[in-house]
Amino acid sequence: MKMEDTNRLAAWLNNELPEAELNTLRQEEDYAVLEKIKMYSAELQVSDFDSDRFYQNLLEKRNPTKVRSLFWKKALQIAAMVTLFLGIGSAYVITRGEQQIAENGSNVAFNLPDNSRVVLHSGSEITYSENNWDSNRKLNLIGEAYFKVAKGKKFEVITKEGTVTVLGTQFNVKARNNRIDVTCFEGKVKIQHKNKTIIITKGQTIAFANNELIINHPTKALNPSWISKELQFEKVHPQDVLEELKRHYNITINDVTLPKTELFTGHLPGDNSDIALQLFAASYHLKVVKKGAQDYSFELIP
Template identity: 45%
Template sequence: MKKDRLLAKWLNNDLSPDELAVFEASPDFEKYQKIKDYTAHLEVGDFDKNAMLLNILSQKKEAPKVIPLHKKWIFRAAAIFILALGITFAMKFFVTQTQTADFGEKTTFSLPDNSEVVLNSGSEINYKKWNWDNNRHLELKGEAYFKVAKGKKFEVQTSLGKVTVLGTQFNVKARKNRFDVVCYEGRVKVNYADIQILLTHGQSVSFENGKQVKTTVTSSKPEWIDNQISFYIENIRSLLDEVERQYNITIELNAKNTTSLFTGKLPAKDLNTALQIISTTYHLKIRQVSKNKIIFDEK
């Protein structure tokens, strides 16, 4: 039986138990159910029954037009289909779009203007397609590398600050109380609290706990793109948090004398080597209690 006939029979409560089971298992059933529930609450206003009766009796009687039942089904199914298309269009262009990269993963995607974005592990981006050419604005949670297509102003908003650019390549990282921006091409304007800084090719800026910290650029693109985790004057908890994201594991730290700041790189595809570097740097013992849990103890 064709899908539109099933839809029409369902709208008129004429489906057999077997047909109903097949229809409810279809991928579009939830959408049809929502539309049916919505239209069921539509009401018309009150009217004067006596006036309507007199009006009908005063008119010339004509033979009633009979519309076959199957045509009613088709008309109603067509109306539902058109409404569903409208809802689908609205969902696609007006509702916020979300792109994510889970722990242990990276995600690459293109924005409506063909700007390229690479999301690092444990990150999320939200944006709207509607009117994108005139309002290129998105919200970032975590870290991402952008290759922005030339055009009008492009904005990246995070919980810690905002980056405004025009046709450039840059990296933005907002993790807890740490905010890092690196410009690899073109220019970017960084807003953090009441501070505004203009970065050009090869420049970077970082803020931690509300204060600007010294940073440096050592490559032509983010190291994490090539599976290297780079740190510059960061504490051990930042190291462990990033290793947890990259390898999708949990790390517990049972040590007190770990206040030294770390500058260097850790591999993002070799967990044993990454753990050995951390243990050697901070004089810790590695204890693996399960496949996805590591504990660092004092020696």
């Protein structure tokens, strides 16, 4: 990369680029991708993250043609999903039965016997009694799911980390690795975790980890971030973030040693594995090596 290009990029990142040069930059083929990277990286919270070095390394290695191709391929996929989800059909796999499984890299949407709507996130599973639903209104959840409960209907979502009781509401539950996160988007839900019970209402999110309440604050979100193709993390161990990326994108990543004391907070794109991995890796002074279509490895930056 030429020095003038590096200086121009630095000025753009600091919002100091003259209007004429900014207009020129906006005409470049991969400007949308650069904007996306800038947006997500601004929200990351990890110690000692050298954003200037990350952007320079990333842009020195990028191939405009390949980036544009990947971006538009993903964009078309997302457009198709949104169109189908809004009524023409469904981009999710629709199934019926007492067990619903969302494999890595896919979501599964279905209706419960009372017409409540459930969307399972990648790498998740729900079991329930369809035939005895009226007398046994309980679901067993492994992983993460979004629920839109039919008006006046009530049931319980049972996880290894706790039980969520609901009545005519919309909420998201994620239970993995000794942690449970619950966000209420409408109505109210009751969460029972070990010997603790807490009720949250619309616009609240909480999380228990290792028997401790670690998150309890308002949220302006109208639905789970993963429904909108974003992956949101708050005070999450980096290894758990990595496992979530593997499930969401159905990819393999080599074993890598990540810090156990630093917690990760931020948003990562849910529609572009290359950008998501590069942002995450840069936070821990790693670089991404793409070994195949779904195969990646991390290496230490010299």
